[in-house]
Amino acid sequence: MKVPSLRDTAIAATLLLCAGFALVFFYAPLDVDQGFIQKIFYLHVPLAICSLAGFIVGGIFGIAHLRTGKAIHDVRSYVSIHLSVIFGVGVLITGSIWAHASWGKWWVWDEPTLVSFLIVFLLYATYYPLRYAIEDRDRQARYASVFAITAGAFVPLNFIAVRMAESLVHPRVFATANGGLPGSMLLTFIVCLAGMALLWVALVRFELAAKSASASLSRLRRAIEGETQVPASGSRIAPGVPSSATSAS
Amino acid sequence: MPALPLDEAGKYVAAAYVVFLALILTYVAIMAAKLARIDRELHELADVAEGRAGRDGEERAGG
Numbered sequence: 440m441k442v443p444s445l446r447d448t449a450i451a452a453t454l455l456l457c458a459g460f461a462l463v464f465f466y467a468p469l470d471v472d473q474g475f476i477q478k479i480f481y482l483h484v485p486l487a488i489c490s491l492a493g494f495i496v497g498g499i500f501g502i503a504h505l506r507t508g509k510a511i512h513d514v515r516s517y518v519s520i521h522l523s524v525i526f527g528v529g530v531l532i533t534g535s536i537w538a539h540a541s542w543g544k545w546w547v548w549d550e551p552t553l554v555s556f557l558i559v560f561l562l563y564a565t566y567y568p569l570r571y572a573i574e575d576r577d578r579q580a581r582y583a584s585v586f587a588i589t590a591g592a593f594v595p596l597n598f599i600a601v602r603m604a605e606s607l608v609h610p611r612v613f614a615t616a617n618g619g620l621p622g623s624m625l626l627t628f629i630v631c632l633a634g635m636a637l638l639w640v641a642l643v644r645f646e647l648a649a650k651s652a653s654a655s656l657s658r659l660r661r662a663i664e665g666e667t668q669v670p671a672s673g674s675r676i677a678p679g680v681p682s683s684a685t686s687a688s
Numbered sequence: 689m690p691a692l693p694l695d696e697a698g699k700y701v702a703a704a705y706v707v708f709l710a711l712i713l714t715y716v717a718i719m720a721a722k723l724a725r726i727d728r729e730l731h732e733l734a735d736v737a738e739g740r741a742g743r744d745g746e747e748r749a750g751g
Contacts, residue, residue: 460705475697479704486708529711533704540700642715649719652726656733663737 445648449641455634459627467627476540481628483533485635486526487556491594493523493639494563498591501584513580514678516587518646520566522639527560551604555597562590570678580678650678 443451463481470477500516503509534553535545547553569586573579620628 474693476700478701482704482708525711525715529708532707532711536700536704536707540697638712642712645719649722649726652723656726656729659733660729663733663740 445641445644448637448644452634452637452641455630455637459631459634462627462630467624468621473541476537479533479537479540481631483530483537484628485632486533487530488632489635489639490523490526490530491559491598492636493519493526494559494594495591497523497587498594501587501591504580504584505588510580510678513584514650515643515647516584517570517678518643518650520563520587522642522646524560524563524566526639527556527563530556531560551601555601559594559597562593566590576678
């Protein structure tokens with residue numbers, strides 16, 4: 440099967456997100472309880488789902504790295520987690536905006552959904568110092584993979600635990616007790632979710648392509664300058680794409 | 689809590705979407721700066737390679 444190019448993925452993500460946001464403001468009805476403020480839901484929830492799914496993808500690449508020993512999987516794991524942390528920042532900020540509008544407070548500490556996401560976010564925030572603390576690249580990649588797998592396994596467990604917990608004020612998406620989302624809202628939400636997922640994929644591929652270009656440049660520099668002992672490509676914490684992997688995406 | 693009136697809720701909704709846009713644009717700008725650096729270094733290396741090839745050509749012609 441032919442993998443779509445980065446350009447096609449980026450265009451599809453942009454179109455889907457624009458279509459989703461158009462549906463949000465011109466098609467989806469106003470929520471009876473929350474009114475217009477509920478429109479944040481179509482941004483906040485897809486961001487959260489993509490962020491959490493991205494953490495799991497990072498763990499899966501971590502497994503692939505430990506199984507095969509190929510450095511490209513470590514790079515993919517790193518980029519997946521990196522993008523998911525960025526999406527996580529978006530989740531926390533948009534969630535706080537919604538919370539202030541809906542509850543009158545920027546943050547509620549006794550709400551399991553909020554605090555558990557913050558715990559997951561802070562857990563992954565420690566991923567960077569973990570990489571930074573280890574000089575040896577092979578050991579760094581191994582430890583990072585172990586971290587990605589362990590933390591990645593924690594994400595669904597955390598999600599299930601939160602769903603089972605009694606929510607105090609945070610609304611439950613896809614709750615079926617009151618009939619769930621009406622069709623127009625569900626369609627809008629699915630389009631937004633698909634657009635956000637494609638955006639995540641496009642940005643991951645974009646960063647992998649940039650890392651691949653940077654690694655190729657380093658190899659070219661070594662070849663031209665005739666150096667024999669040079670450090671591996673990439674910054675100290677952001678791994679470079681190995682020379683054996685010509686196609687990052 | 690009762691739903692906020694549209695004029696008040698609109699500010700929050702706009703803020704959330706602007707934050708998202710700003711986040712993505714900041715990321716893309718940082719990546720664009722990195723790609724610009726790669727492009728600049730690539731041109732520098734091309735200049736070095738061309739200079740070296742020119743010198744080698746002159747040496748072969750002279751010797």
